[in-house]
Amino acid sequence: MKNKGLRLNxxxxxxxxxxxxxxxxxxxxxSEFEVRExxxxxxxxxxxxxxxxxxxxxxxxxxxxxxxxxxFTRQISTMLITGVPxxxxxxxxxxxxxxxxxxxxxxxxxxxxxAGTPISKAMHNTSKQFDPFYTDLIATGEQSGNxxxxxxxxxxxxxxxxxxxxxxxxxxIYPAMVxxxxxxxxxxxxxxxxxxxxxxxxxxxxxxxxxxxxVLLVSAWxxxxxxxxxxxxxxxxxxxxFVSQHSHSFRLLLAxxxxxxxxxxxxxxxxAIAKFSRTLATSFSSGIPILLCxxxxxxxxxxxxxxxxxxxxxxxxxxxxxxYIAMRNSxxxxxxxxxxxxxxxxxGRLDDMLNKVATIYEFEVDNTVDNLSKILEPLLIVFLGVxxxxxxxxxxxxxxxxxxVLG
Numbered sequence: 001m002k003n004k005g006l007r008l009n010x011x012x013x014x015x016x017x018x019x020x021x022x023x024x025x026x027x028x029x030x031s032e033f034e035v036r037e038x039x040x041x042x043x044x045x046x047x048x049x050x051x052x053x054x055x056x057x058x059x060x061x062x063x064x065x066x067x068x069x070x071x072f073t074r075q076i077s078t079m080l081i082t083g084v085p086x087x088x089x090x091x092x093x094x095x096x097x098x099x100x101x102x103x104x105x106x107x108x109x110x111x112x113x114x115a116g117t118p119i120s121k122a123m124h125n126t127s128k129q130f131d132p133f134y135t136d137l138i139a140t141g142e143q144s145g146n147x148x149x150x151x152x153x154x155x156x157x158x159x160x161x162x163x164x165x166x167x168x169x170x171x172x173i174y175p176a177m178v179x180x181x182x183x184x185x186x187x188x189x190x191x192x193x194x195x196x197x198x199x200x201x202x203x204x205x206x207x208x209x210x211x212x213x214x215v216l217l218v219s220a221w222x223x224x225x226x227x228x229x230x231x232x233x234x235x236x237x238x239x240x241x242f243v244s245q246h247s248h249s250f251r252l253l254l255a256x257x258x259x260x261x262x263x264x265x266x267x268x269x270x271x272a273i274a275k276f277s278r279t280l281a282t283s284f285s286s287g288i289p290i291l292l293c294x295x296x297x298x299x300x301x302x303x304x305x306x307x308x309x310x311x312x313x314x315x316x317x318x319x320x321x322x323x324y325i326a327m328r329n330s331x332x333x334x335x336x337x338x339x340x341x342x343x344x345x346x347x348g349r350l351d352d353m354l355n356k357v358a359t360i361y362e363f364e365v366d367n368t369v370d371n372l373s374k375i376l377e378p379l380l381i382v383f384l385g386v387x388x389x390x391x392x393x394x395x396x397x398x399x400x401x402x403x404x405v406l407g
Contacts, residue, residue, distance in 0.1 A: 028100030080148035274361035281354035
């Protein structure tokens with residue numbers, strides 16, 4: 001049974017328990033069948049069952065995220081390595097999980113496996129959180145009999161990918177927050193504080209300094225057009241998101257612009273190379289053919305510019321070209337990566353070399369992000385000080401001039 005399109009609902013039930021007494025309650029689940037099955041396991045005979053929608057807050061708190069799948073993968077890996085059967089391991093993780101949606105997904109997977117469905121197919125049919133890369137590796141583990149090892153590799157891969165993603169987000173959030181704070185403070189001063197000073201200056205009857213006049217003009221312009229400009233930016237953001245979902249060329253443009261940014265671009269490029277190397281190494285070491293590995297890696301690249309480059313690499317490799325030459329022809333990989341891939345191909349240790357490439361670039365991303373915060377912090381503080389300080393100075397210049405005249 002496919003559960004990908006099902007939503008979490010609150011099922012309110014009434015029934016009779018094993019003692020013959022009335023019982024009632026509510027259960028969060030993806031389907032009515034699941035609720036009846038869970039209540040039957042508790043020896044409760046259902047008399048009445050109603051489905052109710054859950055609140056947005058409940059939906060957000062119960063929703064399965066990538067981190068939940070990573071934690072689940074590590075738990076299953078540990079249990080399988082210690083000899084716990086897969087069905088029992090799934091039951092244990094499902095029963096102890098706090099999120100209702102995750103519990104429902106795991107119980108559905110367990111049910112499908114008990115009915116004879118392969119684990120990879122059961123996961124693929126149950127939730128979109130188990131992406132093609134995930135299920136392809138599980139299928140390989142099933143065929144080779146190395147399921148514990150594959151879960152171990154998957155867990156390690158996902159943990160490192162999430163660490164890399166958090167570092168990139170860290171690089172983006174700090175400067176964005178400081179710039180936003182500077183703009184917010186400036187807007188409040190221009191629309192709320194400076195107009196009060198303007199009223200006071202009107203009573204001086206004296207000519208204001210040029211700098212103060214400019215700031216007052218900017219204040220008047222901001223009061224008149226500021227809200228409209230804000231709406232324009234919000235509209236542009238919404239439009240860009242909509243267009244990017246429907247336009248391949250626009251997404252490609254955004255991807256190329258992002259890696260061309262002066263400071264953040266190199267971080268995004270190194271992160272993309274690290275993810276490519278780690279994904280390719282994980283799938284290749286699990287026994288998946290290199291061409292299939294490249295197809296999967298392209299889909300999980302996270303950057304359309306690199307995705308197209310990997311697709312070109314796939315076509316060149318399928319035509320018989322060595323991987324490192326195909327990568328060189330794509331024009332997106334540094335010479336260090338190409339040299340290490342070449343050595344890996346010639347020595348028969350491609351997965352080891354790709355893992356080393358991933359480690360190198362993950363370290364570089366980590367190091368760059370740390371240095372970035374150290375470099376940007378004083379620059380952003382200076383920027384904030386100059387913006388706010390200039391506005392304050394412009395307002396006090398006439399007062400200082402008046403005091404000097406009176407003196």
